[in-house]
Amino acid sequence: MxxxxxxxxxxxxxxxxxxxxxxxxxxxxxxxxxxxxxxxxxxxxxxxxxxxxxxxxxxxxxxxxxxxxxxxxxxxxxxxxxxxxxxxxxxxxxxxxxxIKAPKVDKRLPKFITLEEFQRLINAAESYRNRLIIEFLFYTGVRVSELVKIKKDDIIFEEGLVKVLGKGGKERIVPIPKELLNRIKDYIEDLDSNIIFPLSSRQVERIIKRTAIKAGINKKVTPHVLRHSLATTLLSRGIDIRYIQELLGHSSLSITQIYTHVVPNQLKEIYKKVFDS
Incomplete structure (x- = not known):
């Protein structure tokens, strides 16, 4: 066997x-x-x-x-x-x-945190490194399995981009906000490891969970929730869903479209502009 x-x-x-x-x-x-x-x-x-x-x-x-x-x-x-x-x-x-047919999936809307809760989360971080981990997960939308593999030379500082190796060995390029980019640059100057966050996925999950409890956020917060939060925030600000698909590395637009179900108020406003004007 x-x-x-x-x-x-x-x-x-x-x-x-x-x-x-x-x-x-x-x-x-x-x-x-x-x-x-x-x-x-x-x-x-x-x-x-x-x-x-x-x-x-x-x-x-x-x-x-x-x-x-x-x-x-x-x-x-x-x-x-x-x-x-x-x-x-x-x-x-x-x-x-x-x-052998698979049963229908339990379709649940993705959980996310608000920008106010995100601010509380990074303020509650126990260390500079942990704050960077939380910010990196939120602002780039990378999966935790992708985060722990990112190396120093994956970040293109002059362009404000990071190369991410996703599922099935597929590479994509993701933007990084300027302020976060500068903090990462300072952080890695004294870092011996070539891996920016030399941790296991499980260790990162524990950091996020512990920080959320400390911040008093009454939700289950995971690295994937931060990824969902980015998608929901971008969609609520009117970003084209196809760009969000590219950013998250989704193979199909239908996967990304689940986020359209968590911003009903914004969608109502769009309908008002289109049909009620």
Missing amino acids: ESILEQYKVWLEIQGKSKNTIKTYNIIVKTFLNFIKKYLNLNDIDQFTINTYIDKNLIFRFLADEKINKKLDSNSLRLYIRGIASLLRFLDNENLAKQ
């Missing part, structure tokens, strides 16, 4: 999947393969066994058990199904991969 998992991991890397996706899919697939071993009472499992015994009913039985035992919601089930489908494609079983 370990050899299959290792080959599968290499295949995912070749497909250009992110480290987080590879880690998540490997956990799901390993759990699934252990289920097959136990269900079929096998000592070990190989590619021939999987291709011989795996079918839609077995997959659904596994998903049903996981849903009950781990209380999975529809979003988690979708992730499980994507993981198993990718295993099937790795095994050249495209037909079966197409047969």
